[in-house]
Amino acid sequence: MSGGGSFVFTPMALRSLQLDEDMLERDKYKKQLASHQLNGYMLKKDARDRVGPAPMRTCTYVRPPAVCHDLVIQNAIYTGDADAVQRFFPRGVTSNLIIKPQGGDMRWVARGEGLWSLTYEQQLTTPLHITAGRGFVDCLRHLLQRGASVDLAPGGSTALHEACQNGQPQCVKLLLSHGANSNAVSEDGLMPLHVCTSPESLVCAKHLLQFGAAINGQSLGEDNTPLHVAAQNGLPGHTELYLHYGAALEKRNDDGLTPLNAACSQPQEKGDLERYTKVCELLLTAGADVNTEDQDKQSPLHMACKNINPGVVDHLLAHGACVNTMCYSGNAPMQNVLKVVAYKADHKPERVVRSLLNHGSIRVWPGALPEVLKYCCVSPRTIEVLLNAYDRLKVTDDWVEAVSPEMFKEHKGFYESVFSLQHTPRSLQHLARWKFRNYLDGRVHKVVPQLDLPTFIKNFLLLEFRDYVH
Structure with missing residues (x-):
């Protein structure tokens, strides 16, 4: 033990750790390569279980993916060099590859029998994921033409998830037109619509819905619908789109929140207030219940007052929100706003307090x-x-x-x-x-x-x- 308290590895110990790491990586690759077809099957099965039966597709044999260690090929894929990608993947050469990103954080991993080993915390990916997530449309098109498995998910999610998460609508449309499953469920229990969390992903969401994405599909674990996700992220464009497609207004997630509750309860910076106000206006106009309470008996008004969003408070009161309802902690909306004035003075709390008093709030x-x-x-x-x-x-x-x-x-x-x-x-x-x-x-x-x-x-x-x- 050194004076600074750090552990000193001897050359023999370091060599042993290196051997352990190499063995762990080989085992990991074997498991990944042996189970990639099962992963694909489970993604499709979860999707069918969540959204119902889908039309039968013709079964085709897909060659198991190989592991790509060639840094030149990886560099061409990561930089979107279309000419190089076309040279490296000519006709007849498989484009089903698994890539292990370099770097990452070291962590201890249990190997069983009380043994632990240091390894990098990394997630496997594919050329399809990389090009789809970075918007390299020409590279993506070429890989698909060379037979890349469109729903392969070695890291737990498909290339379609990657494209949606990064707001790449052209890549989303290309993947869907090549048969990507619009309802594929990732390892985290999310469908592609659930990862459309930025304003840039609006066109991605439109493409997904046009290709049969389940508008009310719920995520595993949290039970969020796409409308919950749009509300939580303050996305009025997505909210309007989902309502047009018949999204359920009163479906509750695992925390007992409806989309309106979710929008009102989400922490909001000053620059976010207008977006969340528009989302709530759309939900209320569509008929959302203004007094639906969560598991702690907090109404949307309680939550909007806690976040001090004057626009949301005004819309809730205009649609008949109960101004003096008590939650389980014994607080009315007025108490909720007064508790946070010191932290959110720039949110104009005086507007919220005035609206509450004008609607008959207790003093x-x-x-x-x-x-x-x-x-x-x-x-x-x-x-x-x-x-x-x-x-x-x-x-x-x-x-x-x-x-x-x-x-x-x-x-x-x-x-x-x-x-x-x-x-x-x-x-x-x-x-x-x-x-x-x-x-x-x-x-x-x-x-x-x-x-x-x-x-x-x-x-x-x-x-x-x-x-x-x-």
């Missing part, structure tokens, strides 16, 4: 306002909306201490207006607004827009932001 217990002020002071407008839901406030020194000096300095005018309420009552104008809103009792969002009043008064009644309290 914060007055005694908890100093605590709310402490954690939400980074968003003065959120504080403003909350405080304008009360006719009177008992402002104390605790309120002053709850606001950090940095936030007070940055928003001095606003917080001075709040602290001044310690000695002065609310204005008559605000009290009239509070009385009117209290009378409507949750119908503010319906009644106020219909009143024959100037726009600025309507906005005032709907808790428009003024950046001070009075």
